[in-house]
Amino acid sequence: MSLKDKLVSSYIAFEDHLEDDSPIHDLRNDAIKVFEEQGFPSKKEEAWKYTSLNALLKHDYNIFPKNERTIELKEVRKYFLHDIDTYKLVFVDGVYNSFLSDTTHDSIDVCLLSSALNKAKYKAVIEAYFNKTAVKDSLTSLNTAFAKEGAYIHIPKHKEVEKPIEIINFSTGNEAAMLLQPRNLVVVGENAHVQIIERHQSLSKNQVLTNSVTEIFAEKRAYVDYYKIQNDARTASLIDSTYVSQEQESHCRVHTFSFGGKLVRNNLNFYQKGERCDSTLNGITIIEGKQHVDHNTLVHHIAPNCESHQDYKGIFADSSTGVFNGKVYVEKDAQKLDAFQQNNNILVDDKASINSKPQLEIFADDVRCSHGCTIGQLDEDAMFYLQSRGIGKKEARALLMYAFANNVLESVKIPELKARINKLIANKIGVSLGFEL
Amino acid sequence: MLQIKNLYAGIEEKEILKGIDLEVNPGEVHAIMGPNGSGKSTLASVIAGKEEFEFLKGNIIFEGEDISELDPEERAHKGLFLSFQYPVEIPGVSVTNFIKTAINENRKAKGEKDMPAGEMLKKIKEKAELLEIDRKFLSRSLNEGFSGGEKKRNEIFQLAMLEPKLAILDETDSGLDIDALKVVANGVNKLKSKDNAVIVITHYQRLLDYIIPDFVHVLMDGKIVKSGTKELAKELEAKGYDWIKEELVK
Ligand SMILES: Nc1ncnc2c1ncn2[C@@H]1O[C@H](COP(=O)(O)OP(=O)(O)OP(=O)(O)O)[C@@H](O)[C@H]1O
Ligand SMILES: [Mg+2]
Numbered sequence: 001m002s003l004k005d006k007l008v009s010s011y012i013a014f015e016d017h018l019e020d021d022s023p024i025h026d027l028r029n030d031a032i033k034v035f036e037e038q039g040f041p042s043k044k045e046e047a048w049k050y051t052s053l054n055a056l057l058k059h060d061y062n063i064f065p066k067n068e069r070t071i072e073l074k075e076v077r078k079y080f081l082h083d084i085d086t087y088k089l090v091f092v093d094g095v096y097n098s099f100l101s102d103t104t105h106d107s108i109d110v111c112l113l114s115s116a117l118n119k120a121k122y123k124a125v126i127e128a129y130f131n132k133t134a135v136k137d138s139l140t141s142l143n144t145a146f147a148k149e150g151a152y153i154h155i156p157k158h159k160e161v162e163k164p165i166e167i168i169n170f171s172t173g174n175e176a177a178m179l180l181q182p183r184n185l186v187v188v189g190e191n192a193h194v195q196i197i198e199r200h201q202s203l204s205k206n207q208v209l210t211n212s213v214t215e216i217f218a219e220k221r222a223y224v225d226y227y228k229i230q231n232d233a234r235t236a237s238l239i240d241s242t243y244v245s246q247e248q249e250s251h252c253r254v255h256t257f258s259f260g261g262k263l264v265r266n267n268l269n270f271y272q273k274g275e276r277c278d279s280t281l282n283g284i285t286i287i288e289g290k291q292h293v294d295h296n297t298l299v300h301h302i303a304p305n306c307e308s309h310q311d312y313k314g315i316f317a318d319s320s321t322g323v324f325n326g327k328v329y330v331e332k333d334a335q336k337l338d339a340f341q342q343n344n345n346i347l348v349d350d351k352a353s354i355n356s357k358p359q360l361e362i363f364a365d366d367v368r369c370s371h372g373c374t375i376g377q378l379d380e381d382a383m384f385y386l387q388s389r390g391i392g393k394k395e396a397r398a399l400l401m402y403a404f405a406n407n408v409l410e411s412v413k414i415p416e417l418k419a420r421i422n423k424l425i426a427n428k429i430g431v432s433l434g435f436e437l
Numbered sequence: 438m439l440q441i442k443n444l445y446a447g448i449e450e451k452e453i454l455k456g457i458d459l460e461v462n463p464g465e466v467h468a469i470m471g472p473n474g475s476g477k478s479t480l481a482s483v484i485a486g487k488e489e490f491e492f493l494k495g496n497i498i499f500e501g502e503d504i505s506e507l508d509p510e511e512r513a514h515k516g517l518f519l520s521f522q523y524p525v526e527i528p529g530v531s532v533t534n535f536i537k538t539a540i541n542e543n544r545k546a547k548g549e550k551d552m553p554a555g556e557m558l559k560k561i562k563e564k565a566e567l568l569e570i571d572r573k574f575l576s577r578s579l580n581e582g583f584s585g586g587e588k589k590r591n592e593i594f595q596l597a598m599l600e601p602k603l604a605i606l607d608e609t610d611s612g613l614d615i616d617a618l619k620v621v622a623n624g625v626n627k628l629k630s631k632d633n634a635v636i637v638i639t640h641y642q643r644l645l646d647y648i649i650p651d652f653v654h655v656l657m658d659g660k661i662v663k664s665g666t667k668e669l670a671k672e673l674e675a676k677g678y679d680w681i682k683e684e685l686v687k
Contacts, residue, residue: 380489385525388485389535389595390513390543399538403529 003057003179008036010063011145022117023126024147031136031144038138050323050355051265051294056237059207061179063146065093069172071203073100079168079201084416086197087165089151093172094180096149100168109154110165113183116152125154129187133215133245133271140241143181143213150183150214153196157189157219164195164414169212171236173204184214188222188250195225195414202236214242218250220274225253225413231260231424234289241267248274248303255412256283257421258293259428269298270308272334277306284405284421285314285322286428294323301334301364310341313405315429316352326371327359334364341371346378346404348397398429438463438634439484439603444495446483452493453479455659461603464631468645468670469638471656472678477638478522480656481605485519486512499603514546516602520592520609522638527579532591533561535579536598543599564597568624585612593621597628604628605636610644622647642674655681 001009011032018025040057041048071092080088087110090100096112103111109122116122134140151167169182180200188194202208218224230238238261244252258264270279285293299308314322324343345354358371378400386396405425412418444457453476461467469477483490484497486509497505504512527535541551552560565575568590580588589609596604606625610618625648629635637648645653645667653669654661655678663669663681 379525382525382527384482384485384487384489384509385521385527386539387509388487388513388519389539389599390510390546391539392510392542392546393508395538395542396510399530399535400527403527406529 003061004035004039007063007142008032014064014146018148023123024117024130027131028145028147031141034136034141035138035145038141041138047296047325050321051263051292053263056209056263059177059209061177061207061209062175063179065095065174065178069093069174070099071097071170071172076100076170076201076203079170079199080166081164081197081414081416081420084164084414086163089165089167090170091149091168091182092170093174093178094149094169094182108156108159108161109152111152113150113152113185114148116185117148122152125187126185129215129217130185131215133217133243134213134241135243135269139211139239140213143183143211143241146181147183147213150185153184153186153194155188155192155194158191159189160193161195164197164417167196167198169200169210171202171204171208173202173206175206177207178209180208180210180212182210182212184212186214186216186224188216188218188224190219191221192219193223195227197227197229197414197417199229200232200236200238202233205233205235208233208236210236210238210240212238212240214240216242216244216252218244218246218252220248220250222247222250224251226255227412227414227417228254228256228266229421229424230256230258230264230293233260234262234291236261237263239265239267242269244268244270244279246270246272246274246277246279249276250274251278253280253282253411255408256295257424258283258285258295259287259424261291261293263292263294265294265296267296269300271300271302272306272308273302275303275305277303279306279308280411281308281310281312282408282411283312284408284425285312285316286401286405286425287315287320287322288317289320290318291320292322294325296323296325298327298329299339301328301330301337301339304333304335304337306334307338308340310343311408312343313408314343314345314354315348315401315404316345316354317348319349319351321352322354324354324356324373325359326357327361328369328371330360330362330364330367330369332363335366337364337367337369339367339369343373344404345373345375346401347375348378394430398426401429438500440496440498441484442496442498444480444483444497445493446479446490447493448490453490453659454483457495457659457661459654459661461634461636463634465634465652466629466648466650467634467636468650468653468667469636469656470640470653470670470673475656476659477656478607481519481607481636481638484605485509485517510542510546513599513601514543518596518599518601518604520589520596520604520606522607522611524580524588524592526581526583528581530579532575532577532579532594536561536595539595540598560598564594567597567627568594569620570594586614586617589613590617590621593624597624600628602633603636604633605638607638608640609637610639610641618644619647642670645670657681657685
């Protein structure tokens with residue numbers, strides 16, 4: 001049986017188990033129909049031209065985790081930002097782990113989607129926001145159909161959350177192959193501030209495919225900083241669809257650090273609905289071997305006087321492959337706009353490749369849009385300059401790669417996180433320099 | 438210290454250096470002059486080990502060892518330094534971090550531990566003062582957006598930090614204003630001792646008023662066609678290169 005058939009037929013049993021009065025009952029039923037109609041995306045679709053899921057779909061994934069495995073804190077401590085205090089939402093094989101988590105209902109809600117879906121007091125929020133910004137494509141629909149667990153974060157207005165919130169999805173390798181479908185909902189009220197770090201981590205060499213969906217709603221003047229750390233095992237793949245809906249004068253920034261995993265596809269969509277919104281989409285990709293990372297971004301400008309900044313850097317070694325598909329869509333009313341997009345890449349080896357494609361669709365006349373894309377090798381003159389000062393070839397390369405990725409790191413506002421990512425980059429490049437950028 | 442014997446080098450089929458002989462001893466200052474495109478920077482790059490240039494034949498002997506097969510960093514570890522005619526911009530790496538990395542890489546190559554942070558800071562401060570470099574300047578990205586003169590001054594700052602045995606200064610004077618030229622030349626002179634040596638590549642006598650050469654060589658079309666004392670530089674300043682060409686024809 002194909003994975004698609006398996007999912008569609010499992011759905012009936014899945015839905016049977018759920019309470020009938022769930023506010024998203026109908027949404028689920030509609031969603032599975034969309035998935036059934038469309039199936040998994042194929043390379044025939046323009047948006048999936050350079051990323052094939054075929055090899056991944058061949059595994060016989062377990063869709064529902066059978067038995068819960070407990071994991072020890074010391075086993076996974078390194079995946080947390082352990083040097084500072086944070087809220088934590090930890091899921092193990094798709095199941096909430098209360099032992100590793102640190103939730104709160106103290107003036108803000110940092111808790112589980114499962115309880116938000118089932119408890120009356122969250123009903124209004126769920127009805128107002130859940131699935132409201134997500135695109136009804138096949139993978140998002142598949143997630144919606146099976147949406148059951150994930151992070152539920154609600155920050156009421158004027159609340160500045162001081163501690164960052166970590167969302168970590170572990171998979172333990174209980175099953176030979178596991179499909180996970182976390183679903184996160186983040187609602188940030190007027191003038192509220194929040195910082196969130198999301199991570200997917202496989203703890204075994206078994207196959208994991210994660211089809212994750214996150215919806216983020218930023219109300220007026222809200223500030224949202226969202227960091228995605230993608231440094232997973234080489235047998236783990238991730239399809240991440242994130243939707244950010246912004247109201248007037250809100251500031252949202254999503255940073256994506258893609259260092260690991262077998263295949264990573266990021267669908268990152270921003271919708272600027274109010275005036276004077278500011279959106280930042282930054283990414284650093286450093287991969288090697290046969291890894292594949294695909295960034296598919298959209299910034300949809302609807303209202304006037306807004307800004308968007310996209311800056312993606314990629315370093316590709318061995319025969320790794322990258323895709324950057326950045327779309328900026330400017331509606332007729334989105335005048336006085338400043339949209340910036342930059343994608344710079346270094347191919348370290350001859351066999352590595354990157355497909356970079358900016359797409360601008362502009363229907364307003366008074367806008368400033370700029371985009372640029374570079375693909376190159378490390379600069380030989382710069383290498384000679386560094387080497388002539390006594391810096392070895394390997395270190396010189398590392399230094400230039402650091403320098404190349406550096407400006408994206410500058411906008412990481414949590415120092416401990418920045419230090420951590422610095423280390424990850426150093427590990428990735430294989431050299432530790434005597435300083436941090 | 439440095440012996441270059443019958444050196445031929447080029448790039449993509451094109452011969453640029455066509456049989457260079459040069460000997461530099463400890464304590465000496467040599468000036469190399471010559472028309473544009475005659476091969477001065479190529480000679481400097483080949484001595485420093487730039488791979489882009491093809492080493493065709495001859496020997497480069499530094500401190501008794503043929504270094505022509507060594508990587509640029511290995512030559513640097515032996516005490517060779519090149520001040521670039523066109524220093525490369527490296528955004529994202531500050532001058533301070535760069536020089537710290539360079540110093541510690543040189544120490545590592547010698548089997549020494551990293552320089553203690555306090556000592557490093559002191560040295561940076563001292564050398565920055567010698568070259569009248571502002572501290573704010575040191576936290577800027579290496580050469581990025583530096584003016585021509587700032588780049589050159591920064592090259593000599595690196596020279597001062599690394600204290601090489603042999604420094605090759607490729608047109609360090611170009612881009613410097615008169616005051617900066619004095620500061621930089623004074624810096625070079627302060628670093629000069631009986632144990633190290635300098636090769637100054639320049640078009641102008643002006644620099645040689647401050648850094649006084651023991652020998653002046655004229656490089657034309659890939660060959661050293663004439664060598665002399667500092668008087669030769671004055672003669673070139675006054676008469677240009679045509680008379681040498683004429684002499685050669687005869
Ligand atoms: N990378 C290169 N590729 C091709 N030709 C080169 C390259 N580098 C140097 N050359 C050529 O070699 C010759 C010597 O150049 P070089 O830069 O050594 O001259 P120079 O004496 O330093 O001149 P200047 O006084 O203008 O600095 C020139 O004809 C130049 O065009
Ligand atoms: Mg030159």
